[in-house]
Amino acid sequence: MPQLTTIPSPSFELVHHTLDNGLRVVLAPDRSAPVVGVAVLYDVGIRSEPEGRTGFAHLFEHLMFQGSANLEKLEHFRYVQSSGGTFNGSTHFDYTNYFEALPSNALERGLFLEADRMHSPRITAENLANQLDVVKNEIRVNVMNRPYGGFPWIYLPAVLFDTFANSHNGYGGFEDLESATVEDAADFFDTYYAPANAVLAVGGDLDADETMALIEKHFASVTKRPAPLRPSFAEPPLTAERRSTHDDAHAPIPAVAIGYRNPDPVGSLQEHLAHVLLAVVLSDGDASRLQRRLVQRDHLVTDIGAYLGEFGDPFDERDPTAFTITAHYPQAESLEAILRAIDEELQRIADNGLEDGELDRVRTRLLSVMFRELDAVISRTLEFAKFELIYGRAEMIAELPQRLLAVTDDEIRRAAAGLTPNRRAVLELIAGGAR
């Protein structure tokens, strides 16, 4: 088999600065193409939602697009798109992001648009009612009217975790969403959308000094407010297996999600990386352990996957984070055999370690996937912002190849040995759409 001897390592020029109001700034100049990425990450996500307000962080994300200090409703979208750019935002468990990909001649415009809503989003009863309807339709299309909708990210946390912060439905129940008020939104903004609770990253075709001056011009006047203290959301590993079921009216065949509470992805980075590599060993491609065993040999499942982070990004969350295995399978009565086969494969890794060359090839593949994520300027910019926010250092991206190379076979064995039946939560999807 061909083997690679050297793995390329990316290098980035990063410029850091913190404004007087506490806004952390990361610039990543790269003048190879006339495009820029602008990303603002606020250090608040699903886990910080108040009880009785499930789904609020996401609803609030929608409200941030509804006009701001100097912009009427619809203007934000129009200014970005008529500049030749694209925009979006997304709500995660530990943060919420807002971003634009723009031709570089719209850089200052992009900064202005982000600063304007950091100053004051225009939250009115009318906009709230409209976006409540939009969000309910988002949930209908992505969850209620879709087979396997929201599975497992909405439902597994309720089995795997105990606290409201970690276990509640992050898209939100309709009752909670409907009871949200303009006052709630104003409070949420005041508390969590302080500049000191945010990271601004700008990447691509820019001059660092000029851009920093533009950032001072537009963001320095955002009122300084204290960043909220973020409580620890950590929960210790399970000690006894948990089981639950989820009814899906549209799904034609059953599915299962198996979750484990994982080591702190920030504080125990080396252990975390061993789990990241273990997930690749288990389910990336036809050579992976679970594909070979459960799909190809035993014909137990239609597909199977292992991943870290509720949305499949292993670097997206602070403690706690989950290691999740999901599978779809044609015969409902196969569940115990599926769990047994997964346990045996984990035990085999724990007992015998990896095969010759296995660690090298999965590591090479993982690095290649990570490089590919960095090709688009806006993706890269979002990654810098995320690593700055979660890990405190955007530079971590460039260091990951070396850190992954330092992970040993023994560490992956230990990671596999920790995924025992008594530590897992098993959520079985009951297929209501079976014919």
Add this chain to the structure above:
Amino acid sequence: MTVPALTEPRPAAALAVAERTLPNGLRVLAVAKPGVPLAEVRLRIPFLSAEASHPAHAALLSDTMLTGAGSLDRAGLAAAVQALGAYLNVGVDSDRLIITGNVLATALQPLLDLLRTVLIEPTYAADEVATEQERLVEKLTIARSRAGTVAAEALAVRMWGAHPYALDLPLPEAIQAATADDARALHAARVRPAGAVLVVVGDIVTDAVLDQVEATLAPWTGACPAPDVAALPTPPAGPLLIIDRPGSVQSSLRLGRMALGRSDAGFPALQLANLIFGGYFSSRWTENIREDKGYTYGPHSRIDHHVLGSTLMFDVEVATEVTGPSLLETTYELGRIASLPVTQDEVDAVRQYAIGTLALSTATQAGLASTLSALSAFGLGLDWVIDHPARLLALGVDEVSAAAARFFAPSELTGVIVGDAATITAPLAALGAVEAAG
């Protein structure tokens, strides 16, 4: 405080395509695009066929092509690919088979070696084919449990009748009836270099890559058969077909009609008219039924390009209880853009958006590779991408309004809707002719 003006745009660095048609007939396009240390590979093989068994055989071939080749079994091939930091996947639709790959740029040669083995020595082992056959049936069952798939399939049948384009996904019975021999025979007949196009984009030296490909794929020989498929019929307009999905909390509306291909002189104006109507977030359709009325998470209209013709397609999922009002507003916006001129501001906005997003979509290795591969099927190349902004800049309100008048008349659209028939039929019937699916 006013919104900052745009500054002077900076031109993009010129990209150059190195191109060669190999002695075996394979056309190879290579573009040097440094950035991340990777190379993207797209091998597009024409796969149009009028044979009734073709869709099932093609799907089975697509799902089993990588289950073994030469001396490598399934896991051995996958491990060899993974060791290069690479990924290989095979996909198929009515028009083409496409092998998609990416790899660390330094390992392009060994990936090409593996690709050659797959192309000329595929195994199609009976047990692997049987495994994938069962999985494919399950995957198709899952796909058809989605309202959007049901709607798309029904619309294809309504638009294309007996034409092969009417069948987007194969039927489970046809998959079950197919064999490893069928996949092997289809591979032997159609997975051939003459007529196929290989695109390589990335951190590469183009001339060296052309030489590498020529040397590596020389043993792959033969020609893709000429397509034997009839021209597309004109989709019939007519009543909105209602397909019952009892208890559905949303209704999935799909509308379609013929459009213009990228080479047509009228295409740029149609492209802009479509953006104004429903092709981007700041469109009339989105601003009306999402941002004003909240009926939906988002409507979308788009131009799809198929080898035999291009289509203008509309899709939206709306809450069940506002299905009638959603059709009312949709028909209103269609009628408005077909009957009244668009504005200069609208044209300026979508033109800039079209130019900017074309640049963004070709700014990544993967985006550029996929774009060049898709264009190659229509005899277009990087020139089309480079020249397109000038075509858009030449347009004014009159041309865009004329395109809208020609293509957006609601009376000419073919439509289906999937939803809770008991609730939505009466409100829909109040607005126009409907027909219940039998």
